[in-house]
Amino acid sequence: MLQGINLFFRAATFSGPHVSNDLMTDDKALVSRVLDGDMTAFRGLIKKHERLVSHMVGRLVKQEEDREELCQDVFMKVYEKLGEFAFQSQLSTWIATIAYRHAINHLRKKKIVITDFPEEIAIPEENIAEDQDIENYLQKLIELLPPQYKIVLTLYHMEQKNYAEIGEITGMPEGTVKNYLFRARQLLKDKAKKYLGNEELT
Amino acid sequence: MNKDEKFEEVVSNALEREREFELPHDFADRVLLKIQQHAVEKEAKRDKWWLIAGIISMLGACVFAITRVEFKPGVGVYTFFQGYWGLVIFGILFVSALHIIDKTILRKQESG
Numbered sequence: 356m357l358q359g360i361n362l363f364f365r366a367a368t369f370s371g372p373h374v375s376n377d378l379m380t381d382d383k384a385l386v387s388r389v390l391d392g393d394m395t396a397f398r399g400l401i402k403k404h405e406r407l408v409s410h411m412v413g414r415l416v417k418q419e420e421d422r423e424e425l426c427q428d429v430f431m432k433v434y435e436k437l438g439e440f441a442f443q444s445q446l447s448t449w450i451a452t453i454a455y456r457h458a459i460n461h462l463r464k465k466k467i468v469i470t471d472f473p474e475e476i477a478i479p480e481e482n483i484a485e486d487q488d489i490e491n492y493l494q495k496l497i498e499l500l501p502p503q504y505k506i507v508l509t510l511y512h513m514e515q516k517n518y519a520e521i522g523e524i525t526g527m528p529e530g531t532v533k534n535y536l537f538r539a540r541q542l543l544k545d546k547a548k549k550y551l552g553n554e555e556l557t
Numbered sequence: 558m559n560k561d562e563k564f565e566e567v568v569s570n571a572l573e574r575e576r577e578f579e580l581p582h583d584f585a586d587r588v589l590l591k592i593q594q595h596a597v598e599k600e601a602k603r604d605k606w607w608l609i610a611g612i613i614s615m616l617g618a619c620v621f622a623i624t625r626v627e628f629k630p631g632v633g634v635y636t637f638f639q640g641y642w643g644l645v646i647f648g649i650l651f652v653s654a655l656h657i658i659d660k661t662i663l664r665k666q667e668s669g
Binding site: 394431434489547548 | 591
């Protein structure tokens with residue numbers, strides 16, 4: 356219940372395209388320095404957003420050997436396109452959009468089928484080995500979710516992005532984002548219940 | 558906290574747990590290096606295109622000049638050698654022999 360209230364509170368707080376002015380000013384100063392050729396500023400920009408990019412790429416791309424290179428390519432793209440960034444959103448949202456597109460293109464190149472808006476969540480549980488730790492078990496389940504579900508969960512829970520921002524990053528309507536979040540969480544909750552059975556949680 | 562809330566908490570904890578994949582600590586430096594390399598490659602590529610454009614322009618100018626002055630190709634001064642084939646062959650052999658001596662004997666001695 357508390358978690359539900361927490362989610363409701365976040366949804367209400369972040370119900371619109373809300374961009375903090377302080378963050379915007381910081382971003383503007385940073386971007387302006389990078390555009391003036393200050394590579395130390397770009398180093399700072401990478402440091403500030405590398406966690407976000409690594410979360411997104413790490414969640415979508417399974418091949419360990421491809422992940423770092425993809426993250427590097429994302430920041431190279433950011434460097435190339437920074438002059439076109441018009442501050443209509445937070446810098447982190449714009450970078451996340453590039454990272455998402457890059458990762459999805461990579462999956463397509465690897466011939467991994469991505470349905471545009473999958474309605475069904477099918478998890479082949481036979482691929483999951485028995486694990487004593489419920490969190491490890493849930494992590495493995497998350498790995499088996501369709502990419503769109505994984506990215507929505509990551510952006511919402513790890514990056515604290517709101518529905519509008521997730522929609523902007525992924526190109527999904529806000530309603531779909533809410534729906535995916537709800538269904539993925541519900542599925543994980545059901546699986547956790549089933550996995551633990553009637554065992555009392557401590 | 559009832560059972561349902563506890564399940565919610567377990568799911569949230571799993572979702573908020575940091576991933577095992579981490580970028581190396583010098584990731585930013587690697588990106589900067591890659592950008593630098595990319596810029597150098599881009600410049601080299603641009604230089605190559607300028608060189609190709611220069612060669613094409615030069616050939617074009619050459620063709621244009623030849624057609625303008627109605628230039629007729631001929632062997633010119635080399636017609637002198639027409640009666641001295643023996644001298645020409647001797648010259649080629651002599652120069653070749655000097656090269657061979659230079660490479661096989663003189664340079665070997667220098668390096669030794």
